[in-house]
Amino acid sequence: MDAKALVRDAHPYPSPCLLLDLAVVKRRFTALRQALPEARVLYAVKANPQPEVLAVLAELGCEFDIASPGELHLCRAVAGRERFLSYGNPIKKERDIAEASADGVGLFSVDSPLELEKVARAAPGASITVRLSVSGARAEWPLTHKFGCSSDQALDLIKQARHLGLTPRGLSFHVGSQQTRPQAYADAIARAAHVFRAARAAGIWLDLLNIGGGFPAHYTHEVPPLDAYARSIRQAIHDEFPTTPPELVVEPGRYLVGDAGVMVTEVVLVAERPHERTPRFVYLDAGLWSGLDETMGERIRYAFYVSGPARDHGPAVIAGPTCDSADILYRHDLTSPSDLRPGDRVLILSAGAYTATCSTVGFNGFPPLPTFVLDSSKDVEAARPTDVDAVPES
């Protein structure tokens, strides 16, 4: 999407809202397929479960990774009964496992003995992968410290799965979301290969490796190109599995939809707070409770775009519209045009992932963030079909 065109064209849209360009999703999926043709692609539905997104991905042959019964129902409704689904959340209620199994979900992820027992009871004979804990260093949104087990635990779980009548297919891992270091995949693949070899020594042949998501969207920092990730992954697979490579699965979420979204917001107020370290506060009509959860700890640094000619910038704090002081998006290292005024439109770029579903049902009485779907490759009314290329304001 061309952000400048959007500012021009955004006036029919209410503020705040999320605009989602299906053309970007399709381009990204195609790029990933070309870069890693040896991998099955499972879209991490949680990144953005907008039905139109699932539909275009399904049309292109994408499969899906789900986190809950809600996502199961959605995928079935959009992509049909036959589409391959993986239940990647290692924390599932037993009745949800049973429902998913009855509904044909083909693969379950586990990382603990009690979860394995639940799967064995609720989905007898099911295929499972064991989630390995790997480093999340250099991921802007790390996913360690909650999921995953050690190599020794993984081996125990694989043996136990076999003992319980399940089918241990292989391993999964996640190097962290918005992973900025391609080598992270190679390191994790090496760890996984070690477990594959140990399992083989114990008489269990594993044949599937799910290397998760983590491929970055383009926020304010430069990120390596997709090819760098593909090279790192391919080389590691070649080195670690020289004779029979496992079936490779990737689970992109942010990479496919992040850059496809633009959040339209409006300046509600600009205020000088001389007693604060950065005195200039810009208040938008979207904030931490309208889907900008990933600004927590200022981890994801969205780029802002304001229309108009180049002009003076000054340091600014960016805050949301609620009465809550935790609703401050950025305090540090941000500037905004000095003449920003209430009513001005501010676009938040690359806001397609982990936003709309994160907006609250009504904190402070503000309604959830609506999504408008367009396709810049088809719709002449839509923004021009180039990726977001605006100069970030920050």
Add this chain to the structure above:
Amino acid sequence: MDAKALVRDAHPYPSPCLLLDLAVVKRRFTALRQALPEARVLYAVKANPQPEVLAVLAELGCEFDIASPGELHLCRAVAGRERFLSYGNPIKKERDIAEASADGVGLFSVDSPLELEKVARAAPGASITVRLSVSGARAEWPLTHKFGCSSDQALDLIKQARHLGLTPRGLSFHVGSQQTRPQAYADAIARAAHVFRAARAAGIWLDLLNIGGGFPAHYTHEVPPLDAYARSIRQAIHDEFPTTPPELVVEPGRYLVGDAGVMVTEVVLVAERPHERTPRFVYLDAGLWSGLDETMGERIRYAFYVSGPARDHGPAVIAGPTCDSADILYRHDLTSPSDLRPGDRVLILSAGAYTATCSTVGFNGFPPLPTFVLDSSKDVEAARPTDVDAVPES
């Protein structure tokens, strides 16, 4: 609500959900009225806008503080056209000010020149209060650094309001939510009185002082009794306004509804993570995205209640059900029964404030947290009419 009775009786309720006891809300309102009969009570709707809560408070004569058009519509629908409303959010869209003014909202809060100009344009002649920045020290959920202005700025705004044809009624402040230090009010009242005197010297007689909310609910830490707050406030008003005290307004939110709520949750998984500092992870079916936002930074420490006889406890990390590693509620200083198992019910006590509206529309495909309203003073099926008195698990 009696938590033990709730565990017994909670099985008809789905998990997760929020149970809200109107009897507690009524008792709290009455207690506040008795402790501070000289104050007008405006309920901070944002704490929990459940219509039944607004209705019982309206019936008792309560007025309302709103943060948005959504809360305006809700209050009008439940409490009628004549009920006094204050628009306490100092960050408002101009069109929202106009709508509120047309709908009879009686008071607007401002803390910056641009906001004052918006109110002057959209609500000519309106009554305003200026929000003063005061210390949020010893508040467990501080509200500084986003709102409020200095004494000098406040005086300028008051003069400017007069100049713009508005009616400057007085000042407001907020000492922070879950404020554990009664003296915080006295200190803030002294600061406000200074501005009252300066305004009088400039020929402007202010007659209203809004001392905000901040009165605590009862989480795991002991908090001072309401009377301690009332004494501190009354003494400060007596000392600082010896001749003509201003009209006093309080805006409780958490104090009225916090202890009226119990969140019903279910254990989804218990896992040992030997590579983590606290290896035992208890995963619940409610988390950061299901309304437990105030666990961010572990600031609000909810008490947990698990039924059954006293038993061994061990350190535990408590996490939510999503695939996101940020969905960890507590890492530190928490214990849970060592024999907790998937399927067990865990109650989160005093969860009536800032929870249900904070749950997301569907992060990870999990539906929003539903609320069930009961009245333990009327409904023999409901829990017994005593405040939550369970021994916290933490």
